[in-house]
Amino acid sequence: MLNIADTLHTWCCEGRPFALATVVHVTGSAPLPPGTAMAVDADGNAVGSVSGGCVEGAVYELCQQMLDERGPARRARFGYSDDDAFAVGLTCGGEIDVLVQRVDPAAMTPLACALDEVVQGRPTAIAHIVDGPDRFLGSTLRVVGEGGADDGTIAGLRAAPEVTAQARALLRAGRGGRVEIGGDADTCPERVSVLVHTQAPRPRMLVFGAVDFAAALSQAGSFLGYRVTVCDARPVFATPARFPHADQVVVDWPHRYLAGTEVDERTAVCVLTHDAKFDIPLLRLALSLPVGYVGAMGSRRTHERRIDLLRETGVPEPQLEQLRSPIGLDLGARTPEQTAVSITAEIIADMNRRSGVPLTQLTGPIHR
Template identity: 75%
Template sequence: MLNIADTLHTWCRAARPFALATVVQVSGSAPLPVGTALAVDADGNAVGSVSGGCVEGAVYELCQQILKSGEPPTRARFGYSDDDAFAVGLTCGGELDVLVQRIDPAGLPHLTSALEEVASGHPVALAQIIDGPEELLGRTLRVTGDDSAPDGTLGREDWDRAVAAQARALLRASRTGRLEVGGEATTCPQRLSVLVHTHASRPRMLIFGAVDFAGALSEIGRFLGYRVTVCDARPVFATIARFPHADDVVADWPHRYLAATDVDARTAVCVLTHDAKFDIPLLRLALSLPVGYVGAMGSRRTHAHRLELLREAGVPREHIARLRSPIGLNLGARTPEETALSIAAEITAHAHQGSGTPLTGSTGPIHPRQ
């Protein structure tokens, strides 16, 4: 549901009831992942999506029904629809389960608080019961990254504690996940399935080299949801005016800045300087850090010389193997914008273990099970 957090936050602050439809299970080539949501308010305004269009109309009507009637939360399954244009189903061949529930914000202050955290860019997790006793279905629990007590309740204190601990682990990994709670014959025979929605800080894209390619890459990086930093040792080039799409523009030696800033497994490091005096100390450090992606721009000749210098600098072979160089996928790019697209495409493919090959002519599912 956090894919539509901004609108939900507005509705909650206005104490406006709405119906929320959340994708809680998918199989096959379902177009959108678990946790994606669609919401409908009393005026019929809709936001979000659960299927990219295939079953949107049916889910919208179900939302309106539950919102007006006050019926308890319900689950609906949508499977394959053949070429009958009037059938309700997924033409892609997948299946999805949707949980639809009425939300009355006035009685759920912890939900408003969670959406406030998202709007402020703070990490937060929201646990939602998606399967279990009917009277518990749809209950939510707000969990922050620190050790503070969770807000709301799933129905039992021991459930709250157990889910909060696992939700914090998912939050640290920035991953939405499904948890199973209860089911012990002697202590807690009731069994719950809980979906944990997480919102972590934006992943970082660190672009080194204040060149034209950096301008285009900073724009597409921000579009993809990265917090973008452009860094260059030359203050005359590292200016906000030249890189208006970057969140931060830093004038510093690249390796010195990288050593002092925070990175994690989602961080993408893009080295666009193709100048050895900057590249080698920077790459030597970057390749030793637990970042998700390290790419460097340059020709084949530049790349070969760069590898030689890295080996001379004592960079281990297994570190060098992590380097994506020449940077980007082969799209035949010529302009800075096309080159930025090729770099962003490689970062995306690397993050999701995609092949980067055309879907035309390939086999197997488009969206492999994670």
């Protein structure tokens, strides 16, 4: 639902009831992932999408029924129809489950409060019960970042503390997901499925080397939603004017800066200096940290020499295997802009544990 958070927040502030349709499960190939939502207000205004167009009309009608009937939340399934090309269904061949519920802002305090946190850009998770006993279906819990107050209870749900704990863990990891909770007769007999929507702080991209390639990469990284830092020890080159798309430009020795800054499993470290006096201490440290990606620019010869020097400093083989060098995918890139696409494509594939092989050479579902 975070795809339409701004509009939902406005409707909540205005006290305007609306029906919310959320994709809660996807089977096979479908246009949009779980968590994507569409909403319809009492005046018939619609926002968002659940299928990219395939079943929007049917979902719109369900939303209007929910507003008129004021009934409990319910699920609906949409899939591909072989018998009638014009039937309601997904022409891409997949199936989606949609949870449709009425939202009265006056009675949905956790959701309204969570949306307020989201639009202000604060780290927030919304734990949304999408399967289980009817009395819990559609209920939400709000979990905020460090220092915030959570809405930690749902009337009658003994597993609420576990829901909050799972949502907080996903928020720390910077990703959403679906978790199954309960089903234990001794502690929590009700089994519920919870879809956790998260707005985490932007992941970081640390670009070392104030070169032309870094300017293009910082622009590409910013476009992908990264908080980009460009770092170089040479003040004449590391200036904000040269890197207008970077969130931060730092003048410091790369390894010293990396040692003192915060990183996590979503952080991408891109070393573009291809100068041993910068590269070796920086890569030695980067490969020992719990970051998501470490890549280094340079020719094959530079790479081989770099690996030898890293071995001499004691970097173990398992860490060396994590180094993406020469950096980027084989796209034939030559310009800084093309190279930035090559690097970011590799980061996307690496973070998602995908091969980077053309889809035409693969079989099976596109989205796994």
